[in-house]
Amino acid sequence: MGVVYNRLAGQDVGRIAALSDGIFAVAMTLLVLDIHLPETSGVHSEAELWAGLVALAPRLVAWLMSMMTLGIFWLGQQTQLNHLQRADRNLSWLHFVFLAVITLMPFSTRLLAEFFSYRVAFFLYWANILFAGLALMACWLYAERARLVRVDAPPEIAGAICRRIIYAQALYAFGAALGLVHVGLGVAFILLVQLNYVIAPKLPILYKL
Amino acid sequence: MGVVYNRLAGQDVGRIAALSDGIFAVAMTLLVLDIHLPETSGVHSEAELWAGLVALAPRLVAWLMSMMTLGIFWLGQQTQLNHLQRADRNLSWLHFVFLAVITLMPFSTRLLAEFFSYRVAFFLYWANILFAGLALMACWLYAERARLVRVDAPPEIAGAICRRIIYAQALYAFGAALGLVHVGLGVAFILLVQLNYVIAPKLPILYKL
Amino acid sequence: MGVVYNRLAGQDVGRIAALSDGIFAVAMTLLVLDIHLPETSGVHSEAELWAGLVALAPRLVAWLMSMMTLGIFWLGQQTQLNHLQRADRNLSWLHFVFLAVITLMPFSTRLLAEFFSYRVAFFLYWANILFAGLALMACWLYAERARLVRVDAPPEIAGAICRRIIYAQALYAFGAALGLVHVGLGVAFILLVQLNYVIAPKLPILYKL
Amino acid sequence: MGVVYNRLAGQDVGRIAALSDGIFAVAMTLLVLDIHLPETSGVHSEAELWAGLVALAPRLVAWLMSMMTLGIFWLGQQTQLNHLQRADRNLSWLHFVFLAVITLMPFSTRLLAEFFSYRVAFFLYWANILFAGLALMACWLYAERARLVRVDAPPEIAGAICRRIIYAQALYAFGAALGLVHVGLGVAFILLVQLNYVIAPKLPILYKL
Numbered sequence: 001m002g003v004v005y006n007r008l009a010g011q012d013v014g015r016i017a018a019l020s021d022g023i024f025a026v027a028m029t030l031l032v033l034d035i036h037l038p039e040t041s042g043v044h045s046e047a048e049l050w051a052g053l054v055a056l057a058p059r060l061v062a063w064l065m066s067m068m069t070l071g072i073f074w075l076g077q078q079t080q081l082n083h084l085q086r087a088d089r090n091l092s093w094l095h096f097v098f099l100a101v102i103t104l105m106p107f108s109t110r111l112l113a114e115f116f117s118y119r120v121a122f123f124l125y126w127a128n129i130l131f132a133g134l135a136l137m138a139c140w141l142y143a144e145r146a147r148l149v150r151v152d153a154p155p156e157i158a159g160a161i162c163r164r165i166i167y168a169q170a171l172y173a174f175g176a177a178l179g180l181v182h183v184g185l186g187v188a189f190i191l192l193v194q195l196n197y198v199i200a201p202k203l204p205i206l207y208k209l
Numbered sequence: 210m211g212v213v214y215n216r217l218a219g220q221d222v223g224r225i226a227a228l229s230d231g232i233f234a235v236a237m238t239l240l241v242l243d244i245h246l247p248e249t250s251g252v253h254s255e256a257e258l259w260a261g262l263v264a265l266a267p268r269l270v271a272w273l274m275s276m277m278t279l280g281i282f283w284l285g286q287q288t289q290l291n292h293l294q295r296a297d298r299n300l301s302w303l304h305f306v307f308l309a310v311i312t313l314m315p316f317s318t319r320l321l322a323e324f325f326s327y328r329v330a331f332f333l334y335w336a337n338i339l340f341a342g343l344a345l346m347a348c349w350l351y352a353e354r355a356r357l358v359r360v361d362a363p364p365e366i367a368g369a370i371c372r373r374i375i376y377a378q379a380l381y382a383f384g385a386a387l388g389l390v391h392v393g394l395g396v397a398f399i400l401l402v403q404l405n406y407v408i409a410p411k412l413p414i415l416y417k418l
Numbered sequence: 419m420g421v422v423y424n425r426l427a428g429q430d431v432g433r434i435a436a437l438s439d440g441i442f443a444v445a446m447t448l449l450v451l452d453i454h455l456p457e458t459s460g461v462h463s464e465a466e467l468w469a470g471l472v473a474l475a476p477r478l479v480a481w482l483m484s485m486m487t488l489g490i491f492w493l494g495q496q497t498q499l500n501h502l503q504r505a506d507r508n509l510s511w512l513h514f515v516f517l518a519v520i521t522l523m524p525f526s527t528r529l530l531a532e533f534f535s536y537r538v539a540f541f542l543y544w545a546n547i548l549f550a551g552l553a554l555m556a557c558w559l560y561a562e563r564a565r566l567v568r569v570d571a572p573p574e575i576a577g578a579i580c581r582r583i584i585y586a587q588a589l590y591a592f593g594a595a596l597g598l599v600h601v602g603l604g605v606a607f608i609l610l611v612q613l614n615y616v617i618a619p620k621l622p623i624l625y626k627l
Numbered sequence: 628m629g630v631v632y633n634r635l636a637g638q639d640v641g642r643i644a645a646l647s648d649g650i651f652a653v654a655m656t657l658l659v660l661d662i663h664l665p666e667t668s669g670v671h672s673e674a675e676l677w678a679g680l681v682a683l684a685p686r687l688v689a690w691l692m693s694m695m696t697l698g699i700f701w702l703g704q705q706t707q708l709n710h711l712q713r714a715d716r717n718l719s720w721l722h723f724v725f726l727a728v729i730t731l732m733p734f735s736t737r738l739l740a741e742f743f744s745y746r747v748a749f750f751l752y753w754a755n756i757l758f759a760g761l762a763l764m765a766c767w768l769y770a771e772r773a774r775l776v777r778v779d780a781p782p783e784i785a786g787a788i789c790r791r792i793i794y795a796q797a798l799y800a801f802g803a804a805l806g807l808v809h810v811g812l813g814v815a816f817i818l819l820v821q822l823n824y825v826i827a828p829k830l831p832i833l834y835k836l
Contacts, residue, residue: 015226015287017642022234022440025649029657029730030238037734037741049747071723075716078642089284093407096280103238107246114246120258198720224435224496231443231649239447298493302616305489312447316455323455329467433644433705440652448656507702511825514698521656525664532664538676 013087016095017078023099024074030106031066034113035059061187062113066105068194072168073102073132080140080161083153094142098135104128112187122183126176126190133169137162168197222296225304226287232308233283239315240275243322244268270396271322275314277403281377282311282341289349289370292362303351307344313337321396331392335385335399342378346371377406431505434513435496441517442492448524449484452531453477479605480531484523486612490586491520491550498558498579501571512560516553522546530605540601544594544608551587555580586615640714643722644705650726651701657733658693661740662686688814689740693732695821699795700729700759707767707788710780721769725762731755739814749810753803753817760796764789795824 036059038052077098084091108128115121140161143149149158171193179186245268247261286307293300317337324330349370352358358367380402388395454477456470495516502509526546533539558579561567567576589611597604663686665679704725711718735755742748767788770776776785798820806813 012287012291015230018227018230018645019234019283021642021645022231022443022649023238025440025646026235026238026444026653028726029650029653029733030242032730032734033657035734037737040741043742043745046745046747049742049745053747053751067727071720071727074646074723075719078639078719082639092284092287093280096283099237100276100280103241106238107241107244110246114249115252115258118252118255118258120255120262124262221496221500224439227436227439228443228492231440231652232447234649235444235447235653239451301493301496302489305492308446309485309489312450315447316450316453319455323458324461324467327461327464327467329464329471333471430705430709433648436645436648437652437701440649441656444653444656448660510702510705511698514701517655518694518698521659524656525659525662528664532667533670533676536670536673536676538673538680542680 011086011088013081013084016087016092017081020074020077020081020095020099023102024070027102027105028067028070031063031070031109034106034110035063058116059113061191062109062116065112065187065191065194066109068191068198069129069132070102070105072194072197073136076136076161076165077139080136080143083150083157084143084148085150086148088146088148091139091143091146091148094135094139098132098139101128101132101135105132117183119179119183122179122186123176126172126179126186129172129190130169133165133172137165140165168193220295220297222290222293225296225301226290229283229286229290229304229308232311233279236311236314237276237279240272240279240318243315243319244272267325268322270400271318271325274321274396274400274403275318277400277407278338278341279311279314281403281406282345285345285370285374286348289345289352292359292366293352293357294359295357297355297357300348300352300355300357303344303348307341307348310337310341310344314341326392328388328392331388331395332385335381335388335395338381338399339378342374342381346374349374377402429504429506431499431502434505434510435499438492438495438499438513438517441520442488445520445523446485446488449481449488449527452524452528453481476534477531479609480527480534483530483605483609483612484527486609486616487547487550488520488523490612490615491554494554494579494583495557498554498561501568501575502561502566503568504566506564506566509557509561509564509566512553512557516550516557519546519550519553523550535601537597537601540597540604541594544590544597544604547590547608548587551583551590555583558583586611638713638715640708640711643714643719644708647701647704647708647722647726650729651697654729654732655694655697658690658697658736661733661737662690685743686740688818689736689743692739692814692818692821693736695818695825696756696759697729697732699821699824700763703763703788703792704766707763707770710777710784711770711775712777713775715773715775718766718770718773718775721762721766725759725766728755728759728762732759744810746806746810749806749813750803753799753806753813756799756817757796760792760799764792767792795820 035056038049038055043049043052077095087095105128108125111121112125140158144158172190175186175190175193177186178189244265247258247264252258252261286304296304314337317334320330321334349367353367381399384395384399384402386395387398453474456467456473461467461470495513505513523546526543529539530543558576562576590608593604593608593611595604596607662683665676665682670676670679704722714722732755735752738748739752767785771785799817802813802817802820804813805816
C-alpha cells in the first residue's frame with residue numbers, strides 16, 4: 001500500500017511552486033519586523049529620531065543581505081521548477097526541506113543583526129546559506145536521476161544549474177573563511193558576491209561564474 | 210434559495226489548494242518565531258552565545274517535529290486534492306476545518322516547547338495531530354460519498370489514502386500512550402514515525418505501512 | 419490618459435482570487451497568535467497548566483467565531499469570483515476594500531477577547547462583520563451593473579447571492595441588538611447563526627434562509 | 628555558463644505575480660498588528676474603552692494611507708504584468724527590488740504612526756512611496772526595452788503606464804514639500820491624491836491625470 005500511496009503523492013509541480021511563493025513572501029515580509037523603531041521615550045527632536053534611525057545600520061545591512069539571499073534562492077528554485085515536467089513524492093519532500101531551511105532565514109538574520117561582531121552568529125548565518133544551497137542541489141540531482149526534467153529542456157541547463165550552485169557556495173565559503181579573520185570583512189565579501197549575482201555585471205572574469 | 214446558493218458555492222478545487230498553500234506557508238514561517246534569541250544582556254563572549262544557542266535545543270526539537278507534521282499533512286491533503294474533479298460547498302468547509310486545525314499547530318508547538326516536561330502540553334500537541342488526521346479523513350470520505358473523485362483516479366487510491374491515515378494515527382496514538390510513561394519517550398517515538406514517513410525507508414516491515 | 423489606464427487596469431479575476439487567498443490565509447494564521455500561553459512562572463504542576471489553559475476559554479470562543487466568519491466570507495467571495503468572466507479596475511478596488519475590512523478581523527477579535535464583557539468591543543466586532551457584508555454586496559451589485567458576470571452563470575445566482583448576504587446580516591444585526599441586553603447572549607446568537615451557515619442544517623425553517 | 632543560466636532563469640510571469648500577491652497579502656495583514664489595543668489596566672468602563680479606541684486615530688490614518696498605497700501599487704504592478712508575454716532574469720530581479728521596497732511599508736507606517744509630528748518620519752514614509760514608484764517605472768522601461776511586452780498590447784498602454792507613475796509621483800512630491808510647512812498638511816494632501824486614484828472621480832480636471 002505504501003507503494004501505491006508513494007507513487008500517487010506529490011506529483012504537482014504547481015503546488016510546490018505555490019507553497020514556495022508563499023514561504024518566500026512571508027519570510028521577506030517578516031525580515032522587516034526585526035528592524036525595530038527607536039524607543040519613543042528616547043526621542044525628543046528631529047535630530048534624535050534621525051540618530052536613532054542611523055543606529056539601525058547593522059540591522060539594515062543584515063536585512064539587505066538576507067533579502068538578496070532570498071531573491072537568489074527564489075530565482076534559483078524557480079529556474080529548476082520551470083524545467084520539470086512533473087514532481088514526485090521524494091522531490092516534494094526535498095523541496096520541503098529546502099523551504100524549511102529558508103524559513104530559518106529570519107532567525108539567522110536576527111541572530112546576525114543582534115550579535116553582529118560574534119563569529120558564532122556569522123557562521124550560523126553562513127551555515128543557513130550553505131544548507132539552502134545543498135538542499136537545492138539535492139533537489140536538482142534527484143530530479144535528473146528520477147527523470148522528472150522536461151524532455152525539451154535545453155541540454156546545457158543541467159550543468160549550468162549545478163555549476164552555478166557550486167561556484168556560489170565556494171565563494172560564500174571563502175567569505176566564511178574571511179569571517180575568521182574579521183566578521184565585518186566576511187559580511188562585506190558575501191554582500192559583494194550577492195550583488196554580483198543580482199546585477200550580473202559584464203566584467204568578463206565575473207561573468208564566467 | 211439556500212439550495213441554489215449551496216449548490217453553486219465552493220466548487221473550485223484550485224481555491225482550496227491556494228488557501229491551503231498560503232496557510233501552510235504562514236504556519237511554517239511562524240514556527241521559527243518561537244525560537245527566541247538568547248538575551249543580549251547575558252552574552253559577553255562567543256562561548257556564552259554558543260551556550261545560549263545550545264539551550265534552544267528543546268525548541269528546535271519541537272520545531273523539527275512540527276515541520277515534519279506540516280509537511281506530512283500538506284502532502285497528504287495535496288494527494289487528495291489532485292484526485293478530485295471538483296469540490297462542493299461541504300467539501301470546502303471540511304477542508305476549511307482541516308486548515309483551522311493546522312493553524313493551531315504553531316500554538317501547540319509553542320505549548321510543547323515552553324512546557325516540555327508536562328503531559329498536558331504533550332497530549333494537546335498529540336490531539337492537534339489527531340484532529341488534523343480526522344479532518345483529513347472526513348474530507349476524503351465525504352469526497353468519495355459525494356462522487357467528487359475523478360473518474361480516472363486509480364481505483365486503489367481510495368483505500369490507500371484511508372489506510373495511510375489510520376496506520377499513521379495508530380502509531381501517533383501509541384506515541385501518546387508512551388508519553389504517559391515519559392514525555393521524552395513519546396516525543397522521540399513520534400519523531401521516528403514522522404521520519405519514517407518522510408524518508409520512506411525500504412525496510413520491508415515499515416514499507417507496508 | 420486616465421481613461422486608457424483605467425480601462426486596462428485590474429482585469430484579472432485570478433489576481434483578485436490569489437490576493438484574497440493570501441489575505442485569508444494570513445488572517446486565519448494570525449488569529450492563533452492571540453491565544454497566549456499561560457505564564458511559565460505561574461505554572462508548577464500539570465493541574466496549574468490545565469487551569470491556565472482552561473482560562474483561555476474566552477479567547478477560544480473569539481477564535482472560533484472569527485474562524486467561522488472568515489470561512490463564511492471566503493466562501494461567499496469565492497462564489498462571486500467563480501461566476502465572473504472578467505474584472506475591471508473598479509471591481510478590483512471594491513474587492514480590495516472588502517479585503518481591507520477582512521484584515522481588520524484579527525484586530526476586532528483581539529478587542530473582543532481582551533474586553534469580553536464590554537459592549538463597545540462587541541459592537542465594533544459586529545461592525546467589522548457588517549462592513550465585510552456591505553463591501554461584498556457592493557462587489558456583486560457592481561459586477562452585475564458593469565456586466566462582468568459570466569453569460570453562462572445560472573440566472574438564479576444573482577438573487578441568491580444578494581438574499582444570502584441580506585438574511586445573514588439581518589441575523590447578525592439581531593445578534594448585535596441582543597448584545598444590548600447582554601454581550602454573552604449576542605455572542606452566543608451570532609455563533610449559532612454562523613454554525614447554521616457552516617453545517618447548513620436540514621431543518622426546513624432554517625434551510626430556507 | 629553565466630550566459631546559459633541567465634538566459635534560462637526567471638522566465639515565468641506567473642511566479643512573479645504569485646510572489647507579489649503573497650507579499651501584498653502579508654504586508655496588508657501585518658499593517659493591522661500596529662494598531663495596538665488600549666491597555667487593559669487603564670480601562671474600567673465602556674467610556675474609557677471608547678476613549679482608548681479614539682486615541683488610536685493617528686494609527687488609523689497611517690493604516691488607511693498605507694492600505695491605499697499598497698492597493699495603488701498592487702494594481703499598478705498587476706497592470707504591467709498583465710501586458711507582458713514573458714519575463715526574464717533581469718525583470719524578475721527588478722520586480723524583486725520593487726517587492727523589497729513594498730515589504731518596508733509596514734516599517735514606514737509604524738514609523739509615521741509612532742512619530743506622527745516628526746518630519747523625518749514623514750519624509751522616510753514619502754521616500755518609501757517614491758522608491759516603490761521608481762522601481763515600478765524601471766520594471767516597465769526595462770520590459771519595453773527587452774521586448775517582453777505582449778505584441779497584442781494596446782499601443783497606448785506604454786505611455787499611459789509611465790505618465791500615470793510620473794503624475795502620481797509629482798503629486799506625492801508636492802505633498803512631501805507641503806510636509807515641510809506642516810506634517811499634517813502633507814499627510815492630508817497625500818491622502819486626497821490617493822483617494823482620487825482609488826475612486827477615480829469624474830471631475831474633468833482630475834480625470835486627465
